[in-house]
Amino acid sequence: MKHRRDVMVKAATTGLGWLVALLLFFPILWTVLTSFKTEVEAIAFPPAFWPEGWTLENYFQVQERSEYFSHFLNSVIISLGSTILGMIVAIPAAWSMAFQPGRGTRHVLMWMLSTKMMPAVGALVPIFLIFKSVGLLDNLVGITLILLIGNLPIMVWMLYTYFREIPSDILEAARMDGATTLKELVYVLLPMSLPGVASTMLLNIILAWNESFWTLSLTAVKAAPLTAFIASYSSPQGLFWAKLSAASTLAILPILVVGWISQKQLVRGLTFGAVK
C-alpha cells in the first residue's frame, strides 16, 4: 500500500518537474525554432511549431548586417574582466569577513545585499553623467567596472558562505606552519574552497553575460556586447522576429553551452551550505 503511494508521489513530482522545466525552456526553444523560419512564417498566425523550410538565411543576414564576433568578443571581455577583477576584490573581502569579523561585519554584509534591491534605474542618471564627464561612455573599461560593482555583493556573499565552511583550525595550522596571509589564501583557503570559487565565477560570468540594463544604457557601438547586438534588431522600422531570434540564439548559445557543461557545479554552488 505504502509502496504504491510512494511510486505515485514520485511520478507526480517527476511529472511536475518536467512541466516546470518545459515551461522554463519553452521560450528558448521557440527562439531557436523561429531563427530557422522565414520572416513571414515567423509572424504567421496561427503560428507553426516546426519551421517549414528550415532556412539559415537569418543567420547569414545577421552576420552581414552586424559584426557578431566583435560583439561576442566584447561580451567575453566584459564578463570575464568583471568576474576576474571582482574576484580580486571579493576574495580578500570575504576572507576578512569570514575569519576576522568585526562588530560591523554583519551590517556591512546586509548593506551590500541591500544595494542589490535598489532599482538600477535609480542610479542611471548620475552614473551616466559621471561616465560622460570622465569619458567612459561606450568604453569597455567603463562597462566592466559597472558590472563589477553590480555583481560584487553576490560574489562576496557567495565566497563568504563558502569560506565560513572551512574550519579555522586549518587556517591557524597554516599560520603556525609559517604561511603568510597571502600564502594561506593561495595554498590552503582557495584550493579548499575551489568548488565555491568556481561556481561564484561561473555565476558571475553568466550574470555579466546576460546583463542588459547597463550594457544597453552605457554602450553604443565600440563597447557594445551581445545584448546590444540583440536589441539592435528591434528597430523603429519594425521587428524582424526571425532575425531577432537568430541574433538571440547566437548570443545565448555560448553561455548556454557553458552553463550546460557546468550545471552540476552551479547547482552545488547555489545550494551549498543549505544542507549540511
Added chain:
Amino acid sequence: MGSIKLESLKKAFGSQIVIPDANLEIGDGEFVVFVGPSGCGKSTLLRLIAGLEEPSGGRIVIDGQDVTNTSPAQRKLSMVFQSYALYPHMTVYQNIAFPLKMAGEKAEIIRTRVQEVATSLDLLPYLERRPRALSGGQRQRVAIGRAIIRQPTGFLFDEPLSNLDAALRVSMRMEISDLHKRLGSTMIYVTHDQVEAMTMADRIAVMNAGRIEQFATPLELYRRPANLFVAGFIGSPKMNFIEGQKADLYGAHTIGIRPEAVEWSTTSGKWQGRIDRTEHLGAETVAYLTLDKGETLTLRTSLNEELVAGRTIHVSPQENSIYRFDANKAAIGFGSGQNV
C-alpha cells in the same frame, strides 16, 4: 633552547576576562601539561603562547626574547590541533612538507626531511594518500610529522588525543612521551584528562577559571595540593572533603581524605557509615558511604566482596594522610594537626 616565560599575561574577550593574570616559567626541554575542567582557559593560554590569540596585557618571552607581538611562525613553535587540522586537499607528503615549503627550503632538502620524518613515524606507505583515507591514529601521526619537520624550539599540543578511542589514546600517549625523550624539546600539552597529565608531564599547571592554581610535578600535586580545587581535581576517585564538626576537631574548615587513605572495619572505627553503592573493579573495590551527619565518603580498598550496599561499617582516616584547608580553600597543613 626552548624556555618559555609568561609574565602577567592577560586575555579578555570583550568584557569577559578569560585569563586574569598568568605567570609561568617553563624550562628548556620540559614537558608541561595544562590541565583543568573545560572552559578553564587552558586552550586560550596555549593559543596565546602560539600567537593565535593576541594578549590583552602582559608579556610572553621565549628564549629570552619578547615575542608578545610577533607572528605565530616567528615564535618557532609547532602546534598539533585537536582536530589534527590536516590540509584535506594535500597528500600526506605535501602535508608534512608544508612548513618547509613555506620556509622556502629547497625541494631536495624537503624530500630528504619528509622521508626521515615519515620513517620515524611509520608513515612511509601512506605518503601519497589524502588525510581522509587515513585512520585517526595515522592522521594524528601526520599532524605530529608536520609539527616536527621544521625542528621547532617547542611543541604545543591542544587536546591531541581526545578524538581517539581509548586503546589508541594509550599507545599515542606513549608515542608522544617517546617523542619528547627523543627530541628533548619543550612541550606544552593541554588536556582535561588527569591520567594523561599525570603520566606524561614533568610538571603540571592545574587551571581553574583562568587562573593557574598550582604548577608542580605530578606527585607534588598529589601529595601537597595547594588548595581545595587542586586536591579535588587530582586523584581518582576524587578526594573526600568533610566540613563541620569533624573538620573542627582537626583545626580546619575542611579536611580532605583520599579514598585510598580510608581504613575500614566491621567492629570499630572513628566514624560510622552506611554503604550506598559499591563498585567491584577487579583488583579493588570502591564503596560510597553516607556518614552519621549526612557527609558522603568514598572508600577505596583491595577487592572485598564483604562490602555490599546497605551494610553499616566503621571507617577511620589514616591520621597522617589528612589534608587541612581553611575557609578560603587554601591548604593549611598536612597530617593530623592536633591530636584527637
